Amino acid sequence: MDDGSVLHLKLTLDANKGEAIFDFKGTSPEVYGNWNAPEAVTTAAVIYCLRCLVDVDIPLNQGCLAPVKILIPKGSFLSPSDTAAVVGGNVLTSQRVTDVVLMAFQACACSQGCMNNLTFGDDTFGYYETIGGGCGAGPTWDGTCGIQCHMTNTRMTDPEIFEQRYPVHLHKFSIRENSGGSGLHRGGDGLVREIEFRRPIVVSILSERRVHAPRGLKEGGNGGSWCKLSY
Structure with a gap:
């Protein structure tokens, strides 16, 4: 850990x-x-x-x-x-x-290794989502990019609903290119999610893989660790 x-x-x-x-x-x-x-x-x-x-x-x-x-x-x-x-x-x-x-x-190689829990809100509301990542590659397949895998069972709120119901602008929700591990079969890439808050908000994130990157398997390269959280 x-x-x-x-x-x-x-x-x-x-x-x-x-x-x-x-x-x-x-x-x-x-x-x-x-x-x-x-x-x-x-x-x-x-x-x-x-x-x-x-x-x-x-x-x-x-x-x-x-x-x-x-x-x-x-x-x-x-x-x-x-x-x-x-x-x-x-x-x-x-x-x-x-x-x-x-x-x-x-x-198979390691996945993003956590569910990347993002919460924000104030005295009037609260919002909670989990951000996907990349699945590890296997002996005969590449990993899947930008997905919740393994022990997760959640889905992301649609961008239109997200911006309609909460004081936010979603500037980017995209694949984090080249963040999956290299090898004969590449690991899945992670995600980039950029959110602008339109009023003062308290933000928290519960995540792992900031220090130790997801490990590759059988000489495959490690995946990328978390870059940073900025808001």
Whole structure:
């Protein structure tokens, strides 16, 4: 993670029994920040990855994990205490767990690694959106540009509705060219989103990948990290 915390996974597969162990021992302790993740978040990310990897339409239920054991150390940022802040666990850490699992399987390179949560408002209204990025490339395909992938399920507000309902001008919403990792198959490019506020507004962003860029796979280049937030 950007603060130096480590998400560690040892993956053990038993092909004969059709079983797997996901051991997160070695993951760093819970943090003072808000991206600690309850155990259910890691479990959901593992289920998602397995359903992507298995070439069968597996029903989305607890039975998916019958042959799977997930070991999460107590007190880590994947199993924090009751008093830890966890608001960012679902939108940041779930994406990083997904990246780690898919990299462990050598399935695809890292994605943008978070959901890029933007909020703004004042005493009269509040607005919240998630900004997409690039998907990692795989053995036989390029990554997809400018999309919410993996653990996300959100859509962006249409520009016309956005400007009609809120005191903003949307000057640019475009692909961030050449920000995907290089290689035989290129990673997906990220996004540029420029918003002008027409009156004083409080703005916050919850994101990752400002320090550590999304990693490439099998000698593929890393993707671009966040440039900067300006307003």
